[in-house]
Amino acid sequence: MTGPDPLRLVVLVSGSGTNLQAVLDAADAPVRVVAVGADRDGTGGLERAAARGLPTFVCRVPDFAVRAAWDEALARLVLDHAPDLVVSAGFMRILGPAVLDAVRVVNTHPALLPSFPGAHAVRDALAHGVRVTGCTCHWVDAGVDTGPIIDQRAVRVEPGDTEDTLHERIKVAEREMLVDVLTALAEDRSWR
Ligand code: GRF
16 A cells, blocks of 8 residues: 655754754655745755755845845745745744745744743743643744644753753654654545
């Protein structure tokens, strides 16, 4: 018996790309990364993509006079690869309407939304003194980490945790969650 065609993914990254790597390594997941994009040069995520021989692209905000032009350029670069879905995996930019009106986007975030949205979620959770935090996978809308939640995983804060130690444990849960979510979205495409 053959399964459905793999879900075509464009993955957007800004950092080390370990979430991207988890998706690339998920051999049993019915997904295929068709391109990787970044908002800056020289990221680990781009190197991981290149090591797999995947097409990559960079679309830098400072290269455009206005934000809307960046959004439109990014949309063109993404849509060139005809994705079924875009994955924002540590992509540290707010996506605009040119992308969001053209394709569905999921984001992974290192906190239990709606708590601690934004770029410093792990630091903010630690500063607040929560004993449990975690990660969230959600649909991207026009807000900052506000879209409908797809899945979450809880992670305990341990005594002595720093932002780095806590973030590393969250990322272990986050990578597993992301692969599980993408597998589920590939198996049930009623969201399309
Ligand atoms: C992840 O925790 C993501 O949620 C956050 O930045 C981290 C990216 O990690 N926004 P990586 O680049 O996938 O290793």
